[in-house]
Amino acid sequence: MGRQGASQLTEVELQILRILWDLGPSPVRDIHARLNADKGTNYSTTVKMLAVMLEKELVKRDETASPHIWRAAVTRDSTGKKMVKDLVDKVYDGAAMSLVLHALKSAKASPEELDEVRRLLDELEGK
Amino acid sequence: MGRQGASQLTEVELQILRILWDLGPSPVRDIHARLNADKGTNYSTTVKMLAVMLEKELVKRDETASPHIWRAAVTRDSTGKKMVKDLVDKVYDGAAMSLVLHALKSAKASPEELDEVRRLLDELEGK
DNA sequence: ACTCATTAGCGAAAGATTTCGCTAATTCGG
DNA sequence: CCGAATTAGCGAAATCTTTCGCTAATGAGT
Numbered sequence: 240m241g242r243q244g245a246s247q248l249t250e251v252e253l254q255i256l257r258i259l260w261d262l263g264p265s266p267v268r269d270i271h272a273r274l275n276a277d278k279g280t281n282y283s284t285t286v287k288m289l290a291v292m293l294e295k296e297l298v299k300r301d302e303t304a305s306p307h308i309w310r311a312a313v314t315r316d317s318t319g320k321k322m323v324k325d326l327v328d329k330v331y332d333g334a335a336m337s338l339v340l341h342a343l344k345s346a347k348a349s350p351e352e353l354d355e356v357r358r359l360l361d362e363l364e365g366k
Numbered sequence: 367m368g369r370q371g372a373s374q375l376t377e378v379e380l381q382i383l384r385i386l387w388d389l390g391p392s393p394v395r396d397i398h399a400r401l402n403a404d405k406g407t408n409y410s411t412t413v414k415m416l417a418v419m420l421e422k423e424l425v426k427r428d429e430t431a432s433p434h435i436w437r438a439a440v441t442r443d444s445t446g447k448k449m450v451k452d453l454v455d456k457v458y459d460g461a462a463m464s465l466v467l468h469a470l471k472s473a474k475a476s477p478e479e480l481d482e483v484r485r486l487l488d489e490l491e492g493k
Numbered sequence: 494a495c496t497c498a499t500t501a502g503c504g505a506a507a508g509a510t511t512t513c514g515c516t517a518a519t520t521c522g523g
Numbered sequence: 524c525c526g527a528a529t530t531a532g533c534g535a536a537a538t539c540t541t542t543c544g545c546t547a548a549t550g551a552g553t
Contacts, residue, residue, distance in 0.1 A: 342469065345462060356483075415542090
């Protein structure tokens with residue numbers, strides 16, 4: 240028995256992507272240093288997760304370099320966009336506004352950022 | 367080997383919560399009808415998932431009624447809020463604004479909703 | 494009370510994710 | 524070039540999630 244497909248990013252996959260978005264292209268050693276700091280896992284685990292993610296094309300590897308250099312194959316932005324869409328669909332039944340309100344309320348936004356939202360709002364209202 | 371704690375809502379858990387948020391308090395039969403329509407799983411599966419979720423206190427059960435009546439123990443709003451916070455933390459490193467912008471852009475918002483966002487914005491800017 | 498249908502639940506199996514032990518290959522310092 | 528350290532990787536195990544078979548309990552109709 241068990242499960243079938245569906246699949247999003249898993250917990251560790253997202254953690255690793257975050258590290259790569261943050262560090263930029265890096266060797267396993269550096270990625271592992273961060274992951275290990277976060278959760279105390281083994282070096283082999285990091286290597287394995289990267290292999291899994293390579294298979295899923297979430298990361299790319301430059302094997303001409305030594306040690307190999309790894310980089311994210313998806314951007315933070317596109318990933319975020321996808322996850323937002325998913326969240327909106329799954330929790331708010333497509334009503335993105337509730338999410339926006341939640342997010343705004345919990346945000347510590349600078350005036351500049353708020354202005355940016357306001358500008359987008361103007362644009363959406365066609366002013 | 368394997369995994370350790372952490373845990374968010376899982377896929378099916380969220381599906382079931384959605385159903386309960388939508389239907390309101392319901393017997394397994396009704397919950398199952400929906401879940402089965404979504405993914406064609408067995409009645410036993412629905413019962414089991416509810417049991418698991420009861421254990422995690424995601425749902426409540428009224429066993430005085432017959433058949434038992436199940437209801438969500440967490441609200442759509444609080445769940446959404448938590449997930450938004452999580453998403454913001456995990457993908458945007460706490461910068462909620464990027465998420466807000468993504469969400470606004472992908473939303474088909476009515477003028478009323480946009481106004482609501484605008485009002486909240488005013489409030490946040492202390493006007 | 495008896496039969497049948499519905500409801501409740503356990504426990505094990507299947508699938509998915511995460512972990513690591515162990516080995517091989519590569520690189521580095523001498 | 525040789526031994527030690529670092530890097531790469533496979534394959535199996537641990538854990539978590541989802542699924543269901545099978546049995547027991549409950550309730551409805553006769």
